Amino acid sequence: MRIVTRGDYIESLRRMKKRVFIMGQEIENLTDHPLVRPSLDACGMTYELAQKPEHADLMLATSNLTGQKVNRFTHLHQNAGDLVSKVKMQRLLGQTTGCCFQRCVGMDAFNAVDSVTYEMDQKLGTEYHARFRNYLRHVQEENLVVDGAMTDPKGDRQLKPSQQVDPDLFMHMVDRKSDGIVVRGAKLHQTGALNSHEIIVMPTLTLSEDDRDYAVSFAVPVDAPGVLMVYGRQPSDTRKLEGGRLDVGNVEFGGHEAVIILENVFVPWERVFMAGEYAFSGLLVERFAGYHRQSYGGCKTGVGDVLIGAAQLAAQYQGTDKASHIKDKIVEMIHLNETMYACGIACSAEGKPTGSGTYLIDLLLANVCKLNVTRFPYEIARLAQDIAGGLLVTLPSEKDLAHPEVGRYLKKYLHSVDRYSTEDRCQILRLMENLTLGPGAAAYLTESMHGAGSPQAQRIMLARLANLEKKMGLARRLAGIQERPSK
């Protein structure tokens, strides 16, 4: 039954029998768990906004597979306009949730797997592409949330998969059967995994022949036998268990990350999209990472908008918004935020079709985008803390503010500009704490650093894509140097 509303989505998850562990306990009723529900609601906004006419252009697209309107998160980009719309949709959702809404990894996986399976089939005569498109048709029709899972544990970073002491430190096929494959391994840092219907697995790095069994891509439901998931802690996560409203900062939304363990999971062939074609592993990594590096130019700028707005409110509430240095810091935050966005737009607008017809971003600019995202949110957060003042980390708890004796004093002494309420001031500061030092910071900062690859991964791509030879030729010509065998 096709999922339409946020409610449908939550109910669809409630029906699944996943095995999930949170803080040492296996959880039965995951959808109502207070540590998870805010992230479920955030992901749910990808459904809710899709129903709003004013956002239909961004949230929906016409499927090239079915001709139907589908949620853009399940769509294969058909032109550069689609790529641009993707970024704008992500900014909208970042603005709406103030956190990671988790559904991008699936979308980025679909688009990467689509063109790579096409090219693989062209080259090798395999049949992965048709399979994949069948699978995606199902995803579009059901309107599923799919976790695009790339990052393996990796063990000792100096060793290749097959060199590790434990062969499972990278996901691999442990058996090939007539009807499918059996896989074992884990995926770390899986954003929103607990809120997904399915997982689409991809290899995590360029593989050589020795590591052939690690070249594996497939889809499984999250409640397939052998799948376990473990919730990853975030700063101040348990404030969500305290029952209040103020101290959580973001009153409705949040994100989460999880470890996914696949213990001898069986995958039927119709859901297998790579099984040993190691020569295409690097391409798949590069494409998925490329799309996902583009994504950060959208979602994080949306969250940046929230933080900028919060900083401006904090300044107003405290009577500092007219100070020239505060105005200047707000402008700087805007500038950095829009620079990231510009990179997201640029790599999209410069997108080109791949063989399968699916559009690929300009990879050089997508890497530039992400590399900026590993820097600017940190500076934006620093400026936000500058504007917020020290109260960000010295504010007493919601319960103190509500206490009959001491609460009276706190409200008296935390009162600032007279026409604003003390409660509002405290709530904005808690939102800023969330985004710069709390669970929001896990997504806005650390995930900006490492999501879609750590900065060094982007630098390596820049070195590869920048065409230094051409630049050297330009310099030689202007310096009047012959392109001779020198000397």
Added chain:
Amino acid sequence: MRIVTRGDYIESLRRMKKRVFIMGQEIENLTDHPLVRPSLDACGMTYELAQKPEHADLMLATSNLTGQKVNRFTHLHQNAGDLVSKVKMQRLLGQTTGCCFQRCVGMDAFNAVDSVTYEMDQKLGTEYHARFRNYLRHVQEENLVVDGAMTDPKGDRQLKPSQQVDPDLFMHMVDRKSDGIVVRGAKLHQTGALNSHEIIVMPTLTLSEDDRDYAVSFAVPVDAPGVLMVYGRQPSDTRKLEGGRLDVGNVEFGGHEAVIILENVFVPWERVFMAGEYAFSGLLVERFAGYHRQSYGGCKTGVGDVLIGAAQLAAQYQGTDKASHIKDKIVEMIHLNETMYACGIACSAEGKPTGSGTYLIDLLLANVCKLNVTRFPYEIARLAQDIAGGLLVTLPSEKDLAHPEVGRYLKKYLHSVDRYSTEDRCQILRLMENLTLGPGAAAYLTESMHGAGSPQAQRIMLARLANLEKKMGLARRLAGIQERPSK
């Protein structure tokens, strides 16, 4: 007679009778003057590249006025693709010349004046737009270089035009006649003015009713009676007079800036595009500045490509290109350069039509673009100097290298990696000196700072365009704050 080739262009200028002063002397044969010729050749490349089939897409466009193919530097942008092509054309020319090729100011002026005169006419019932388009048709047909002249001397920055001790410190109408107007004033920092056929003058800031006579826009030939021009010095400019090749760094191209003085110059009405409509002065400034801020995302990244290529060559010539810190610095230069480019592309791809049909860039992103350009070239130049080594500023002169006694020693001791020649090494270092401390640096650094407005001008625009109210609303909603009359 329509100008086609670089040669045509130079001959067309030779026929003009401009009054030009260089280092205290009035110059007769300007086109062959060694201080000017490299800039003429740089501007000439806007013709030469337009003849190359491989660059036709970027260099030519189909005029909406005549239906003919015209040089893009004279074109009104008809869609976002035109705006993107503009940036790519500028990068190409920056790569080709390694300096400022000077023709963008005219293009940016045309596009700004076009939409503003249209909107002015709509609002006020004036007839400027038709006049302007007639004028532009002439420019397109003749394929002219036009200096877009905005920056007034401004005198005391704290005073408005009419408050200045000397009323001429901003360009103004001193007489209105039946057949035209008489203007007086000056324009500073006029890039490539000596190489222009015409000047199109615009006001330099938002004007109020008191300054009505300063709200003036018009076109005049550079050899109109009353027009004087004075060459502005650049670092190491006179190396061009020394007769050698090495010490100039850029062996073929260069740029220049000039002061233009208009002493009671008569302008017939058909060349007047604003004459007192002060309420539209700010709009014209904003649009011209916006287009020109976009431009910097193209031209300076082209020059950046040259500098990056030169740095890589220097490293190879010296045997340091394999060092990880050198590779990392090259990547950083690429990253910064492409970030500027991404901003140029993004503001273009997000362009929207104005009332006249001419496309306008996204102004917020264009300002973001330029603000990055006031920073990153400086860091790129710093990194280039890091890679170059101290020889950049301690290398003896070309004449020493050629000296029979001492030249032998210099060639011996400046020899580095054996398969590269010492001469090539020196030439690359001189190119890098040119771009980071020489005449090229005037354009690559200082002009990047102040061209199209100093950074504070961009910051003011960011504050105006960023929609802080919306961002505050986003934050309020996530913090659960009612948009109530607080307290």
Added chain:
Amino acid sequence: MRIVTRGDYIESLRRMKKRVFIMGQEIENLTDHPLVRPSLDACGMTYELAQKPEHADLMLATSNLTGQKVNRFTHLHQNAGDLVSKVKMQRLLGQTTGCCFQRCVGMDAFNAVDSVTYEMDQKLGTEYHARFRNYLRHVQEENLVVDGAMTDPKGDRQLKPSQQVDPDLFMHMVDRKSDGIVVRGAKLHQTGALNSHEIIVMPTLTLSEDDRDYAVSFAVPVDAPGVLMVYGRQPSDTRKLEGGRLDVGNVEFGGHEAVIILENVFVPWERVFMAGEYAFSGLLVERFAGYHRQSYGGCKTGVGDVLIGAAQLAAQYQGTDKASHIKDKIVEMIHLNETMYACGIACSAEGKPTGSGTYLIDLLLANVCKLNVTRFPYEIARLAQDIAGGLLVTLPSEKDLAHPEVGRYLKKYLHSVDRYSTEDRCQILRLMENLTLGPGAAAYLTESMHGAGSPQAQRIMLARLANLEKKMGLARRLAGIQERPSK
């Protein structure tokens, strides 16, 4: 009874009857409260290290008041060497505790009040200095921890104290009696207040005659009638209540901040050090802030050492420590950390005596020191997160790692370089989380921003202290400009 050991110190606090609220509850047994005890232990290290012979030079000093060896935290600096030793002691304690050890504010208050009361008495004939030295003799003899309390709530930042809607938003005298004064108000952001024996209050800004009653400085015990304290929340603070060891990151130490409320507290005259002498309020603020800005060059570099060490360990544990980009990031962290330290040392070495004989740091350099501290820890933390990898914010809880079923998988999949244990890897990551996103970050980042005054406060001091006139004279001379009445 003189406090000697960490145990003595804790017992001395246990005997006090403070009124303290934590998360909505009044706390009886404060010294054993798990949210407070780590901070108590951190402060306790100021006693424990003082007993170690190898640290005696830094931790002890010979009192100019008694000739006895005293804990340096109670000492008046008698020479530049004392100022340098102070910074080194702070670095040692930052290294030892990895957090804020809280006792500096008192030391900085003593030194500021000492010289200001001396100068006040000289000018006004008052007797504050002798009173203060009597008080300090008591502090030295008992070896007390004293909270130096400056920051008022401040209400609307655009209004002076007496202009606020509520006159209590700045601490003020509400009565003057024959035997003392009565004060009302609050102090925010009071580092380590719950661990103090006494509070020494100072005004928070330069006051004018209208605000005479706000010019008040005095000392009170924290258990004086009318004193209330409220614990300020920190990120992830309640992990300390979970009973484990891993998830807290710093297994032994922590910090805290509190709101102190003084509701009509009586202070006898012998403990009053300013009572209306508003003309000296600015000087007291400037001196206290100056000393405290120096402090940050010590303590935060000590914490920085811990974070750098943790990053290097994390890299070793993960097998990335040999990568050139990792080594380069470690070097950058060191460089930034030592730059802050250098500023702390420099302002100390350049210290000069005040009228009372107590040495004052070079104020310009102390402000430079602190301004760097508002920037560099953020960049160090960003680099640390870069090195740590995403696991920093996706690691499951200690309880998951200990779970019989899922813990086995987690230990398997989080295993990295074979010769290091998974537990150690996780513990180092949790320490890094603590310092960059947890309670440690409240101190290492946000307190670095706002402690001893927000960055704008330092900028204002730089503008005031930098002697621009002299610099202009230098430039004029080299440009050959006469210092004439121009024109």
Added chain:
Amino acid sequence: MRIVTRGDYIESLRRMKKRVFIMGQEIENLTDHPLVRPSLDACGMTYELAQKPEHADLMLATSNLTGQKVNRFTHLHQNAGDLVSKVKMQRLLGQTTGCCFQRCVGMDAFNAVDSVTYEMDQKLGTEYHARFRNYLRHVQEENLVVDGAMTDPKGDRQLKPSQQVDPDLFMHMVDRKSDGIVVRGAKLHQTGALNSHEIIVMPTLTLSEDDRDYAVSFAVPVDAPGVLMVYGRQPSDTRKLEGGRLDVGNVEFGGHEAVIILENVFVPWERVFMAGEYAFSGLLVERFAGYHRQSYGGCKTGVGDVLIGAAQLAAQYQGTDKASHIKDKIVEMIHLNETMYACGIACSAEGKPTGSGTYLIDLLLANVCKLNVTRFPYEIARLAQDIAGGLLVTLPSEKDLAHPEVGRYLKKYLHSVDRYSTEDRCQILRLMENLTLGPGAAAYLTESMHGAGSPQAQRIMLARLANLEKKMGLARRLAGIQERPSK
């Protein structure tokens, strides 16, 4: 005859018969050559200021060799106060000359050679230290300027000295005789070499046994047979030949760099301080570089003072000095400048005695100092250009300003705030051009990058000196990790 005054100094040089080439010509009357004289005058200020009573404390010191007052530039530092005074003296001279005054390299060489020869003799039983002290006594008594020459051409940076195609690419002994040695090679980037009486040569890197003959240190007069020097070009250097005053920017002072060639120069044993003791080459490099890295915390901050003063004047002259963003940029320039100074002071105040009694700076902090100097002057220069405005690179020449027709217009249109003269405005802008894009920038920027070693050299030292093991221990302890053989 002991040199006392600036005049004595210039006369002493006039008497020498050096072989010097400038722009392809051998120069007879070097001391009056307009390209050299400004640097001679700058170096001459090390004599002139030493005669001023108000500067005696900084400029003079009591020699430990003779007990006489000597110029500090010839002094061996006897305590940390001497090291601090050195930095202050350098800042004073930077402020006075606005350029490189060139005499530090000798001072830094003396101090490095002194302690290294002492330790060499202790270890190897050689007699270099007494020889060196005899030599230095002569330098002190005559008050000579000595060029400390370290940087070899280095050829291919991947090869060791003896691996180079040309063995002369590093300075080496080509003969050992009974009465002395014969050396061949060159030294590049020799600051102020043309103004020196003597050269003291040191090896340029750590050498191994294969390169024994390259481990050579000695002193020779600059007019010894076989010594040739070639002037290195600087940006805009030939403006000094134009005869005016405005366009040179710095009207009195300048710097220069030169290539020194030693073609089979004989050095008698009493002037040889190392001859094959390769094991001490690294130590000598490290010490000289350390002292010289300290130096940059003095001289460049002095030049920074000039540039800050010039920027403030430019702002006043143009009426922008009241703008908050301008004030903020001035503060930022001050902050960066004082941070470098603080590092210079700190590494000095933390100086410790070496075996010979000569004090050595704290090497870690000296490297931190220099690494900041490779960054901050570039940012200060960028901010200065921001404040200056575009006129910095578009101002017509002095001759245009003096031209009867066009000069009148230029003076009219370049007039700004009424009470300041246009000439003064132009002169300040030319000084700023000099320092950010002209010959001053060669010293203020590029030399700040590469002098005393390029940034990577400092980074390597930081990695070596930072005691990472200790930091790892701190982190382990706080994370509760046993320093066990892990696993």
